[in-house]
Amino acid sequence: MYVTMINRLRTGAAIAATAALFVGGHTAHAAETLKIGVPTDLSGTYADLGNQVIRAVEFAVDEANAGGNSVEYKSLDTEANPENARRQSEKLIRDGYPIILGLIASGEGLAIAPMMERWGGLYVSTINKADGLTGEACEARVFRVNTQSAMDALTIKPWLDERKEKKWAVVAVDIAWGQGSSAAFATTAESAGKEMVGQFFIPPNTNDFAPYIQQVKDSGAEGIWVVLAGRDAINFAQQAKQFGLMDSVTVAGQSFTTDNTVKALGDVAKGIYGIINYSSTLDTPENKAFVEAWRKKYDSDPTNFEGETYVGMQVLLEAVQRAGSNDPEAVAKAMSGGEFDTIMGKLKIRAEDHQLLSPNYFGVVEEQDGVLRPVITMTATPDQVAPPVTCKM
């Protein structure tokens, strides 16, 4: 409805650029600024996620500039709508921000993926889950550093194998993400010997979940897989709790009980299982240093989406360094098949489909050191969750 625009220019970078003009090209590399376009949801269902994306991008940009690089970003609002995502991404690229990062909904990523070559851009997915983005809809100029639904499904397989609930249902948002995740879950559940008793798709931005909750209860499901995020996740969890659904069935989800959603929901979220793609509690020296620096800047722990977005920025900045150029084509070349140092370890981007092979986690919401948060109970290595390659580039 109305587009919020944040355009932050580091004063330091501006001064450096002006200084470079005066010394007449002695510091040629400093003059060329890396420009990143961040189309994301700033006012829709996933506005809270968009806010996290911006914080992580800002953190990484400031860090890079403090290290002597020249990086800037510009953000535009998409309201998580694929049509807006296409328009805003094209605008950003036209305005000279050819590297795109930060779209939330899978449908948005899928909408811009086929355009990247024509627009002369490069897209790095940090949140899009739909398998197709690096599967049948894969593109030379599209990379994914976050886990796709197939990887999340492989992660829950050992857990599902052990669960005694036989009948499962899916409650998913009716967009590309929800449909893809629902299909991936159904395949995994059936391979684990479970019976699917219903797949309920709910339009994004639903206020009243009562008719859907009632149908889940009537389906006789003993366990549910929830594919809702942001505002939808909170509305569903609160209303399902009031109906007694949360206490009568086993609940697990993808991007459902994320750090911020758990914070907003409080005790309602307790005991819900879920995929954890990143946690600030990861015990690696790189992650500890990152969390330390993050706390200094924002006075809070980085959330899952902030961590994932930061991984994307790390990969991107390292690829730019290796390419020795900001040109999207050169950066894409450096990314494809490359190995990158991230807060989640040294990770590889597969050349075949441009999917980053990362570890993945599973856990449950419980209290840890007096704070209610998603706590990791199972870790999967990159090899264990590497999805099959279906891309033909």
Next chain:
Amino acid sequence: MLIQVLNGIAYGGLLYLLAVGLVLIFGLREIVNFAHGALFMLGSYIGFSIAAVFNFWLGLAGSLVAMTVIGIFLDAAVLRPLRKHDHMVTVLVTFGILLVLEAFATAVWGKSFRSMSAPDLLSGTVQIAGEPFPVYRLFVIGVSLCVAAGLTAWLRFSRVGLYVRASSVDPTTTAILGVDTDRLSLIVVGLGTGLAGLSGVVAAPLMALSPTMGNYILIESFIVVVVGGLGSFSGALAAALLIGQIHNFGAIYLPWASTMLPFLLMVGVLIWRPTGFAGKRT
């Protein structure tokens, strides 16, 4: 089945609480108040903040009072000075107020979602027709029926109510006959805004609080107002209850069309009776 009907009534009731404020303001000032969703949001946050310190009931009462005061101020400071201008000007100004209130809420409460739980007295379920039904939804139904009954009684049986009805039909003649329409307007806009605050707190345990939360529900409230007949109170109640049922049964039997159904209803009603259910005004 009975449970599903009750679900529809609860959601319809919530829509009614929000829509009736729009109807009140439209009836007297003849403007569509775009800021109504933002006032709903503000009421929700005020209730949330009070409830965080004291309890839900004080949050409910506090929000109603605070929003009524804000409504009176809104009428005196914004709507009254603008009444000589084209209605479009006022409508645009209310849109501006919406943007200001959203920015204000972002500054005070932040962009992160918040949630508010129902008071202990209203959490849990009761058995209805052998199925558990949330007590809180019964409360929502109760509040909306009380508001509907209270408003009807006030409009039918009090002198001020008579003036409000008269002024809604013909403000000029009513003023000529010696009714202070400015004072009337203060009461009506105050009440309408207060009800937006009340509905904000009632809705809070059902949905996430965020600076843009009003946008998601305002569209459906507009549909209620249009289908019911602009400025009609009983029409709004009938329309809200109907849309509640359509929302509910649409989600079950026609899930692919569920988001479209309220709009189809609106188009259908406007073709059949361009003035809505109540339909006496043109």
